[in-house]
Amino acid sequence: MNTPDHIIAAQTRLKGYVHRTPFMESSTLNAMLGHRIVFKCENLQKIGAFKVRGAMNTLLTLKEQGVLPERVTCFSSGNHAQAVAYGAKTLGLKATIFIPQNASSLKIAATRAHGAEVVVTQTRLEAESAVQAVIDQGAVFIHPYDDDRVMAGQGTAALEAFQDGPAFDAVFAPCGGGGLVSGTYLAAQAASPATKVFGVEPLKANDAARTLRDGKIFKWDQAPDTIADGVRTLYVS
Template identity: 55%
Template sequence: MAAVKFDDVRHALARLQPYLLPTPIFESRMLNDWLGHRILFKAECLQRTGAFKARGALNTLAWLQENGQLPERVVANSSGNHAQAVALAANLFGIQATIYTAQNVSAVKAAATEYYGAELIRCATRMEADRLVAEAAQQPGCYWIPPFDHPQVVAGQGTAMLEAASQIEQLDAVFAPCGGGGLLSGTLIAAREVFPACEVIGAEPAMANDAAMSLAAGSIQRLAASPATLADGAATLAVSELTFSYLQQLDDFYQVDEAQIAYWTQWLTHLLKLQVEPTSAMSMAAVASWCMQQDEQKTVLLMLSGGNIDQAKHQLIWAEDYLQQPPIL
């Protein structure tokens, strides 16, 4: 598969202008004082569909249209946010969409996907969804938009970082969550160009550590089943050859346990007054650990990848009150 270049991200940002507005940068003075560093948040939770995934899906269809290859129908496999993104993109481009997902898909993400007009097919497992979408993609007039294993999806996700470069003057490190690695890959491609000295760092759930295992082994490792992590957006079974090639270029990578994911979901929701998905908040645990290793004040950007949480997930996140313990190092 072709490598993704910075020019691909730049062209993607231009393509997205008619469809998306820039998302804002947030920060918490209280958090900055506690940590001793300036922590900035790119609020992709305020993006259309409530997640960064809209960037990759819309860029892919806009690219296909630009090249005279817009299909009659698209299919996708997703744990939720990509499903909404593909459904929205198909709706805007006037084509049909079918999404394959696991039975445990978030209720709010499933509802939004169907609201945009897509057919949602719930499968017994994520593995079955992956198999069925590959079969459906063989049908005439059908195009598969995978959640991360596509150059135009990665380029689209990278526009969040490129957009942030026009909002931030200086940056020492950028953190992003890792599911399939699309956002992290796109972030790395853009950051290397716009902030060459900036460290690019990833985080994933310790319960869903296929990327960490892959990086340690030097080859892609695959989980046997979907893990029951709070960070459902990072519960992919494996990264792809495309994204793995970029993950291998990262400056660091953290694994985060479930208590830390819940802890930071509660605190970022409270401090930023935003609805933050556990997958988004997860990276904050990596930020806190990284900050402990720094000898001077740094400016850090964290990608808040999404903000779609259903009632069942809210109950799990707030099963224990972590706001009684301030986030101090």
């Protein structure tokens, strides 16, 4: 189980492999809301998303342990797919990535551009099932969020924010599978315990809210129909 120290260790491990992304503000938005809103621009991160932090931290941890495989695999609607493909290319590994057909065509193309073997499936559930055959052949599976190493890597985005930005009263983190918001909470515990952490999800992909309401994991039968394609997860972990 992760602790705040794991986020700090991940930041050290990732140095030179990910960007330390900048902040941006909108004076118009600040005036509309009556608060100072600061954006951590992970859209300027390698592969265009924070997901590279978790994937690279996982791969670099395996490298440190001397158990780096020849091939890695994952399922993803796009961002984690690109992250694993990029990480594999960076460390000279092969990658087999399963992506549902309703994923962004641009993200599918970007994943292929990093040299990964991409298998497009009918649904997200089919992608999750198909990955097992590659694991059985010796590949190491990198889960998009249900992995302590991934969570620790994602948390480094918030840790940077606490280190580089002003004092924050609250942080709002997207919640799909829960890796980023969990890592963000641990980063807050490490660097700014008084800061409140909120998870945010689309109304049409509100599995985290349903899980908290019902006291048990809520699972979708298929990927939620939301324009926020990065949070089309079947359940929060």
